[in-house]
Amino acid sequence: MSNDQPLKGQIIIFTGTPKSEDVFELVEQLGGTPISLPLIQVSEWIEPTDEQRLMTCPTYDWLIFTSQSAVESFGLKMKRFGVSPDAITSQIAAIGTRTAAALTKIGLTVQFIPTVFSADVFVQEFKPTENETRRLLFLRGSIAGVTIREELPFDVDEWTVYSTEKAVHNIESLKNLVQTEKSSTLLFASPSAVNVFSEEIAPFTGWDTYKIGAIGHVTEQALIEKGAHVDVIPSTYTLKDLVLELIK
Known part of the structure; x- marks a missing residue:
């Protein structure tokens, strides 16, 4: 060798x-x-309520992305319904540099990445100020775990944007x-x-x-x-x- x-x-x-x-x-x-x-294979999860949910995203203080698949599906929805990156005024949290790079590619700016690219570390390190945590939205996959929703000390809404299958x-x-x-x-x-x-x-x-x-x-x-x-x-x-x- x-x-x-x-x-x-x-x-x-x-x-x-x-x-x-x-x-x-x-x-x-x-x-x-x-x-x-x-x-495993992933694909965008499409629901009749997608446009409505996308339009409510700017009302959240933080959007949380844990994978590139979530970013890609979110980007597809933005394109389908004509939503520009400028319209997404929420702060963005990403688990991993690859996820952050995917967000940058679709025009969104990432404000927080944990030191270890894992949900259990994210929930320990994600500590925004009190006035930044009125509303949080987790952009998730169909088989995502409960760590983000249950272990963050805030109210977290979820939106399933992609599916994972065998x-x-x-x-x-x-x-x-x-x-x-x-x-x-x-x-x-x-x-x-x-x-x-x-x-x-x-x-x-x-x-x-x-x-x-x-x-x-x-x-x-x-x-x-x-x-x-x-x-x-x-x-x-x-x-x-x-x-x-x-x-x-």
């Missing part, structure tokens, strides 16, 4: 849904072979791949992907024939609860940092 290509000969499997190709390019630069086989079409391909390629490394970015793998693939492959990387302590805990070992977890919760951690 050369110093300039420390992942040479390794297959790096992404089980989530990367939002940009730069992480694949990084794996290739390091000598590895990136393969994307997402176990990506059935990738399950068989991933099962075959991990059974034949023993030098594979599986990267998990969410408990949702962990659950799908545990239900659909692990009964046939087990957890012990490949290396496992996880983004975040919540995903790590989900893997451990399913009986998996976690070999790599980065201190900064991004896919890029996870790949870089693989070579240490």
Whole structure:
């Protein structure tokens, strides 16, 4: 294994849904072979009340985004109903630099990002002044947890803007791949992907024939609860940092 290509000969499997190709390019630069086989798929959640809910967003003091998927779906709604970024006068909180970058891309400015990109850290660190917390809105996915709603010491409204479902079409391909390629490394970015793998693939492959990387302590805990070992977890919760951690 050369110093300039420390992942040479390794297959790096992404089980989530990367939002940009730069992480694949990084794996290739390091000598590895990136393969994307997402176990979950997201799509915008559309309701008849979307326009009405979008128009009420400026009445909230803070909008809270925990994922790029939420930002993308929110941006689609803004475009569909002709709402400009200038009309969204609320302050914006984002979990993660990638989520913040996605918000910037659609014209919104982020005022708060937690030091660790996780909902449980967010609720500890998010401490706006009293006059900034009259109304909060959490832009969520269909299977989002209750941490934001229940552990923030404020009244939090929720708006489901995207759905998360099992990506059935990738399950068989991933099962075959991990059974034949023993030098594979599986990267998990969410408990949702962990659950799908545990239900659909692990009964046939087990957890012990490949290396496992996880983004975040919540995903790590989900893997451990399913009986998996976690070999790599980065201190900064991004896919890029996870790949870089693989070579240490």
